[in-house]
């Protein structure tokens with residue numbers, strides 16, 4: 001190899017080496033860049049890993065929270081299931097209650113229908129009834145006024161309903177046109193049925209008056225609560241006329257019967273007189289029977305005569321000064337045999353002053369002998385009867401007390417009614433007409449006196465009557 005060759009080869013080699021070196025440098029640089037890029041990447045990766053770690057931790061926390069929430073949700077779900085079950089039960093119960101209520105509602109509807117029918121029927125009955133009917137509530141406000149009431153009073157139902165009964169329907173006494181006892185208020189106050197006083201007139205809308213009768217009956221609700229009153233009244237003009245004719249007939253008949261009664265009495269007395277000793281004991285016994293039967297008959301006749309006089313308003317009152325105590329004692333003396341027959345312990349206790357009083361002797365006789373004979377009749381053997389008189393507030397007050405059979409509480413309000421006899425008296429003591437107390441009350445009403453009683457069944461009764469002292473009032 002020549003030198004030139006060698007130099008050429010070496011230059012070539014150098015060139016190659018240089019080229020290689022350059023390439024290496026370029027590769028080194030590239031490698032450096034790549035290393036830098038890798039480092040950067042590594043850093044990024046490290047950062048990402050850190051972030052991921054953070055995220056993982058957060059996720060872990062979130063997962064825990066989610067687990068808690070999930071548990072809570074599960075609990076809630078369970079609770080909801082329980083609640084849903086309860087709701088289902090409640091719904092079931094509600095459905096059963098609804099069904100029951102629907103049943104009850106149906107029953108109530110049917111009841112209401114029945115009630116409406118009954119009410120309509122009752123209204124129709126009340127409307128068409130022959131008597132006047134008025135009903136009021138517990139305050140006395142009129143709630144019902146039937147057709148007959150309209151016809152009798154002249155007031156339309158709309159004028160009356162909603163008003164207090166006393167503003168419209170007025171009752172007065174026949175004797176003086178003064179307002180009669182408020183039997184409606186009385187019924188509401190006492191809670192018992194009350195009867196209109198005798199001789200009551202109804203004042204019609206046009207001022208005309210018609211005689212009426214009847215009663216007021218309290219209306220009670222459950223537990224006896226008073227919720228009003230039903231008043232029934234009827235026109236008794238016709239009855240009054242018939243009564244008047246009857247009284248006239250009775251008056252004439254009893255008057256005619258009085259004379260034969262007196263004659264029978266006279267002749268029985270004569271026959272029983274000691275001078276007729278030819279009578280056998282048996283005959284005397286028979287005549288005694290005749291005398292006592294005749295006595296009962298003349299008593300009845302005289303009661304009937306008194307009643308007819310009272311009813312025809314022809315009871316003459318002739319007050320003259322008399323010793324009233326003397327009269328009481330004489331009547332008691334006349335009852336002596338009856339008192340003795342029953343071995344009654346009879347006591348009399350009279351006031352000391354003012355024995356002389358202007359009074360109708362016959363009327364006082366009728367009053368006192370009726371009360372005394374009742375006390376004797378309704379008291380058993382060995383009983384006690386006490387008569388007392390006192391002067392009180394310008395009145396002579398007389399009481400007749402006995403410890404006899406008494407009057408049943410349920411019948412006491414009818415005791416002064418004509419022909420009324422209490423059940424016990426009627427069954428145990430057959431004698432009696434039920435006229436005595438009616439006569440007593442009528443006379444006392446007539447002369448401005450008063451009569452009342454207290455009585456307990458099987459314990460006894462006390463009857464009181466008063467006579468005004470100043471003068472005897474005569475009501476025309």
Ligand code: ADP
Pocket residue numbers: 370374375378402404405406407415420421422423425426431432433434435436437438460461
């Ligand atoms: P009577 O002729 O029946 O006695 P009254 O009118 O005198 O008629 O009396 C009416 C009723 O009052 C009697 O039937 C009797 O039920 C009752 N009565 C009256 N007085 C008494 C009394 N003292 N004791 C008990 N009951 C009496």
